[in-house]
Amino acid sequence: MANELLIADVIRVRSSWRSYDGRPLEPGDRARLEDFIAALEPGPFGGRVRLELVEASPGDRAELRALGTYGAVKRARTFLAGAIKQRPMDMEDYGYVFERAVLFATALGLGTCWLGASFNRSGFASKINLARGEILPAVSPVGYVASRRTAVDAVTRFFARAKRRKPWEKLFFDGAFGRPLSREAAGPYAEVLAMVRLAPSASNRQPWRIVKEAGRDVFHLFISRSAVYSGVATSVAGGDLQRLDMGIACCHFGLTARELGLPGKWERLEPPALKLPERTSYVATWRGR
Numbered sequence: 001m002a003n004e005l006l007i008a009d010v011i012r013v014r015s016s017w018r019s020y021d022g023r024p025l026e027p028g029d030r031a032r033l034e035d036f037i038a039a040l041e042p043g044p045f046g047g048r049v050r051l052e053l054v055e056a057s058p059g060d061r062a063e064l065r066a067l068g069t070y071g072a073v074k075r076a077r078t079f080l081a082g083a084i085k086q087r088p089m090d091m092e093d094y095g096y097v098f099e100r101a102v103l104f105a106t107a108l109g110l111g112t113c114w115l116g117a118s119f120n121r122s123g124f125a126s127k128i129n130l131a132r133g134e135i136l137p138a139v140s141p142v143g144y145v146a147s148r149r150t151a152v153d154a155v156t157r158f159f160a161r162a163k164r165r166k167p168w169e170k171l172f173f174d175g176a177f178g179r180p181l182s183r184e185a186a187g188p189y190a191e192v193l194a195m196v197r198l199a200p201s202a203s204n205r206q207p208w209r210i211v212k213e214a215g216r217d218v219f220h221l222f223i224s225r226s227a228v229y230s231g232v233a234t235s236v237a238g239g240d241l242q243r244l245d246m247g248i249a250c251c252h253f254g255l256t257a258r259e260l261g262l263p264g265k266w267e268r269l270e271p272p273a274l275k276l277p278e279r280t281s282y283v284a285t286w287r288g289r
């Protein structure tokens with residue numbers, strides 16, 4: 001991580017910023033971010049993400065419109081945008097890799113905001129030369145934050161209840177859904193799960209659920225789909241936003257585990273035989289070693 005910050009500190013300070021001061025990235029910050037995104041490995045499920053920094057020149061109205069956010073973000077000059085080839089687990093891999101870049105930008109002191117819906121998808125697609133067979137699931141502004149959040153930012157945060165997270169007991173389970181995992185039973189993974197809980201998610205719905213196997217460092221990740229996202233809204237043109245949330249959760253889990261010296265990896269396995277709540281399905285498993 002940049003500046004030797006702990007990943008947990010970076011995760012704690014990250015929040016979605018929608019108001020910027022209009023300055024372009026300073027050359028040093030830009031170079032560090034570019035080096036970081038150029039060196040990113042594929043996601044845990046094997047998908048390679050092509051990330052780029054794209055810039056809108058302030059005087060160019062057509063370009064500003066092309067890189068528009070429908071009013072969601074104010075005075076951002078630079079955006080992180082990316083593409084991934086369509087394949088199984090593409091959205092999860094994109095979520096994972098893009099979140100790594102978001103956390104790196106956060107460690108540099110830059111503001112970010114995942115945008116999976118409120119951005120001009122075709123404008124960004126042409127800017128990054130989106131190829132046939134690729135998808136562009138989400139973008140984010142990256143820049144110096146305005147000293148105060150604008151009204152749009154404050155209102156969006158209020159409606160997304162951005163600071164709130166579901167209680168631990170509703171997210172993490174011990175052997176079966178309905179049986180909350182105690183922090184003691186989570187052991188060294190308690191901090192890892194705490195960092196999953198602070199992850200950003202589309203509309204702050206927090207669709208991640210994790211079931212730990214009794215007596216083993218094996219964690220099964222599930223998606224608990226929100227009713228609003230289970231219909232048409234699930235598949236905005238760029239794909240399924242709640243699957244991006246899954247990749248982001250895998251990222252927070254994996255980076256925190258690595259920093260704590262807890263080896264393991266994410267894999268997609270045969271779903272465990274568990275009784276699942278409504279609209280809940282298996283995503284992947286962390287197998288600690």
Ligand SMILES: Cc1cc2nc3c(=O)[nH]c(=O)nc-3n(C[C@H](O)[C@H](O)[C@H](O)COP(=O)(O)O)c2cc1C
Binds near residue numbers: 015199202245
């Ligand atoms: C996959 C994804 C898509 C998102 N799309 C948008 C969006 O289109 N517009 C927006 O204003 N915020 C968007 N957000 C930001 C969320 O609203 C925000 O992460 C959530 O409310 C939690 O707040 P926080 O990021 O400050 O912790 C998105 C977040 C994620 C993870």
